[in-house]
Amino acid sequence: MTMHRIATLLFALGLGVLLLGLAAQLPLGATPMAIGNEILARAPGEIGAANIVTSVVLAYRGIDTLGELAILFAAATAAGLVLGHAGSRSxxxxxxxxxxxxxxxxxxLLLTVGFYIVLHGHLTPGGGFQGGVVLAAAFFASFLARPSHRPGHGVISLIEGLAGAAFIGIGLAALAGGGAFLQPLLDRGMLGELVSAGSLPLLYLAVGLKVGAELAGLLAQLAE
Structure with a gap:
């Protein structure tokens, strides 16, 4: 047996022992859900979003969402650099x-559905990531039908950059107002109405435009 296989086996055994040790400390049948229950109880009044998932994604752990956007940007940029070499042809x-x-x-139709999902993310399942994928599909289908009408890279980069800057700008505005980063701003409104949840719909709009622009550019590179 090679050293590589021995090291892999030792790692797997160690990971298994660690997981078993953690599982042995958890009470069976009565897993405490203190954080989840607290969010369910407080999110409607604190955030004003009918979709509790949106409260978590954009308010309680908004910094993690910013990290996810950064990862998507890095992945799309790397793929674009690899696919956009000089040997490619349109x-x-x-x-x-x-x-x-x-x-x-x-x-x-796809544009309407995409923006609907984005703008209603604080009310129903969906939001900026899902709606952004639908928006990207709209432009990708158009590009497949008419490759010569592909939107310029400068336009896609401009939309992506402005959307990302808007997301960070809203977070910095919350800091400037004495709150936490990405803490909801503006009036919370009436729970369940379209104009509610403060600045969360604006954050999801920024996320939808950024995700849509990044994926549209990446899909266009793949199609070539």
Whole structure:
């Protein structure tokens, strides 16, 4: 047996012992959910978002969401650098009638659905990440039908940069006001209404635009 396999086996055994030790300390059948219960009790009044998940993602752990956006940006940038080498070539021909017609019909529908998911993320399941993927799909379908009409890299970079700056700017505004980073600003409004949850819908809009721009650019690179 090689040293590499021995090291792998020792690591697996050590990890197993660690997990068993942690599991042995947990009470069976009565797992305490102190943090979850506290969030469920306090989030509607503190944040004003009907979707408790949004309160967690953008308010209670907003700094983690910023890290996720940074990871997505780094991954999209790295993939773009790898795929956008000098040897790549663009497709200039248009697709067939069916794909072009389908793309024209789906484009406004996907945009509407994408922005709906983004803007209602504080009310229903969804939000900036899911809505951003739908927005990216709208532009990707259009690019597949008409490769020559691909949006310029400068436009995509501008949208991505402004959206990221807006997300961080809202967080810094909360700090300047004496609160925590990304602490909800503005009036919480009425729970369950579209205009509620303070600045959380603005944060999700920034997330949706940033995710949509990054994925749209990445998918366009893959299509080439």
């Amino acid at each position: 497709r200039n021909g248009e697709a067939g009638f069916i794909l072009r017609t389908g793309s024209d019909l789906l484009f406004p």
